Amino acid sequence: MLDIRRIRQEPEHIAKLLLKKHVVVDLDVVKQLDAKKREITLQIERLKAQRNQASESVSQRKKRGEDASDLIADTRLVGEQIKELEASLAPIDEELRQFLLTVPNIPLPQVPEGETADDNVEIHKFGEVPAFSFSTKAHWEIGEQLGIIDFERARKVSGSRFNILAGMGARLNRALISFMLDHARERGYQEMATPYLVNETSMFGTGQFPKFVEDAFHVVPHDYYLIPTAEVPLTNLYRDEIITAELPLKFTAYTASFRAEAGAAGRDTRGLIRQHQFDKVELVRIEQPEHSLTALEEMLSDAESLLEEMELPYRTVMLCGGDMGFGQALTYDIEVWMPSYGKYVEISSVSNMTDFQARRANIRYRTTGAKKTELVHTLNGSALAVGRTIAAILENYQLQNGHVRIPDVIRPYLGGTDQI
RNA sequence: GGAGGGGUAGCGUAAUUGGUAACGCAGUGGUCUUGAAAACCACCGCCUUCGGGCUUGCAGGUUCGAGUCCUGUCCCCUCCGCCA
Known part of the structure; x- marks a missing residue:
């Protein structure tokens, strides 16, 4: 597998290097999927941070014997949002993974040009x-x-x-x-x-x-x-x-x-x-x-x-x-x-x-x-x-x-x- | 194949009715020392856009919240059966 960070930075260059193996790869697809993945992941992590904090508050209140039902109700919605986002992330993540698994390794510079x-x-x-x-x-x-x-x-x-x-x-x-x-x-x-x-x-x-x-x-x-x-x-x-x-x-x-x-x-x-x-x-x-x-x-x-x-x-x-x-x-x-x-x-x-x-x-x-x-x-x-x-x-x-x-x-x- | 037990940091062990993973050893860096040991301090799972997120074999489910409850699965141990 190739380094996703490298593909993110210079997809055209890597595609060019792969041409030496006579393999044509459209790394734009990877770049798009990766961008989408990171965007959703960021949202998920923010919501999870929010949920973790809220759960902690619930715990504190219950320890003091206070009611927390309003907070629980709110946080349930956050949980549902996370679930939805994760569901939308899964196919993107899988597609990206599948694609990356089919991209060959990059030949080193000293590899001679040639087809057969x-x-x-x-x-x-x-x-x-x-x-x-x-x-x-x-x-x-x-x-x-x-x-x-x-x-x-x-x-x-x-x-x-x-x-x-x-x-x-x-x-x-x-x-x-x-x-x-x-x-x-x-x-x-x-x-x-x-x-x-x-x-x-x-x-x-x-x-x-x-x-x-x-x-x-x-x-x-x-x-x-x-x-x-x-x-x-x-x-x-x-x-x-x-x-x-x-x-x-x-x-x-x-x-x-x-x-x-x-x-x-x-x-x-x-x-x-x-x-x-x-x-x-x-x-x-x-x-x-x-x-x-x-x-x-x-x-x-x-x-x-x-x-x-x-x-x-x-x-x-x-x-x-x-x-x-x-x-x-x-x-x-x-x-x-x-x-x-x-x-x-x-x-x-x-x-x-x-x-x-x-x-x-x-x-x-x-x-x-x-x-x-x-x-x-x-x-x-x-x-x-x-x-x-x-x-x-x-x-x-x-x-x-x-x-x-x-x-x-x-x-x-x-x-x-x-x-x- | 059947029955039972188990899997938490490199190793050994914790974790109230579910409340957000703790301790010891080992290891790394430092202080101290002529040097070393001891002692003490810090680090001591992974990722990170540095906000945070993830991590109790793995994958799901229930829940505001799962090491803990549920389902599936993998691996290990014991016994039984079978077998080179």
């Missing part, structure tokens, strides 16, 4: 795109031939966009999770294990709702939502709290993630790239505003170094305004080389959400001795998406004989196994 992923700006590249002396296979072929990924039975058991990992596939999955969690822990992130089902308030807090309701799996009879990312439980940890502990707070968690992939029909239908359920190790940081930019750079390198240690070629791009997500103020995507696609494919996304989520989720901090509370900045990023990492390993490390070499750093997690 083609306009993203490459920051740097790592590693050489592998040159094969034989005809390569896609990861879904490799996985099925090695008997470590079973898409067919996954369709039977669940449906399309699900997968089953078998034997060494399942072990590799677990090994990668352990590798990523250890890596994050060494860099000061506290490991957490969180719920996969969250309530609606949490989904609003991080900005999934209301805009992306159709993308979430809803557990209907109990009204829970399956998390689309561990960002949701991790960032909501401190919802409605004033943090007095020293910042930053750094968390990591492995969770499954669930996405309906509404609107992705026909895209990436083969393989592990786009699934309804996938594993991911997530990083979340809660920062003081003045540190969030350097924190983002740190988090980016936390994620990039995983690929470097596994010696997987990647490139990092800064997303242009039009390709950015709803709540992001600045986002880097890390894209791993995927031979079957013949291009780099997103494997991690690292974002600075500034105070956007903090305002929605009401997460504030107070430094010792300070009187005033301030909104924190929240950041999140994938350590890596695990399924896509498996895909990248299978494809980049495939051998002519159909087997796959295991990256050196992963071998200790597989009891020394060097090849599948």
Whole structure:
């Protein structure tokens, strides 16, 4: 959510900044609703002050044993006026709230102009795109031939966009999770294990709702939502709290993630790239505003170094305004080389959400001795998406004989196994 | 799932028939001190257009006035049942 005070002061300027995301918002509506709201609120507060005073007088008179029926009768009218004004305020307040919840975060000045992923700006590249002396296979072929990924039975058991990992596939999955969690822990992130089902308030807090309701799996009879990312439980940890502990707070968690992939029909239908359920190790940081930019750079390198240690070629791009997500103020995507696609494919996304989520989720901090509370900045990023990492390993490390070499750093997690 | 009990400031506790949220501890700032402790003073839930408004899990209702009465709901505890 954006700061209503800022919208009040400079609606045109903010609307202009949002154009960078290729979003057109009519903030005049907000300004009008806000003005109306404040006008009515002021009236209500005046009447309440009057009523409080009158009630106090009633109390005094009754204590003295005097009659107060005239005052009670008068004050009843004040109460009715308050009730009427409140009734007129409620829809305005609700409309304003609903509207504000749909306004995206403002991109930071360094975000490049552009509309689509083609306009993203490459920051740097790592590693050489592998040159094969034989005809390569896609990861879904490799996985099925090695008997470590079973898409067919996954369709039977669940449906399309699900997968089953078998034997060494399942072990590799677990090994990668352990590798990523250890890596994050060494860099000061506290490991957490969180719920996969969250309530609606949490989904609003991080900005999934209301805009992306159709993308979430809803557990209907109990009204829970399956998390689309561990960002949701991790960032909501401190919802409605004033943090007095020293910042930053750094968390990591492995969770499954669930996405309906509404609107992705026909895209990436083969393989592990786009699934309804996938594993991911997530990083979340809660920062003081003045540190969030350097924190983002740190988090980016936390994620990039995983690929470097596994010696997987990647490139990092800064997303242009039009390709950015709803709540992001600045986002880097890390894209791993995927031979079957013949291009780099997103494997991690690292974002600075500034105070956007903090305002929605009401997460504030107070430094010792300070009187005033301030909104924190929240950041999140994938350590890596695990399924896509498996895909990248299978494809980049495939051998002519159909087997796959295991990256050196992963071998200790597989009891020394060097090849599948 | 059933029955009972409970939710008040970070923690622990108060609040006559409904009368407008109190106290202790912890914490912060200050006085004093070489320094510290102790003692003392102030602050010690949120917002504010600085008038004031809000705040007893949350949302409503009754009332001039609700921690207190009513309805719904969430969470916690105990017991029973079921269960990995």
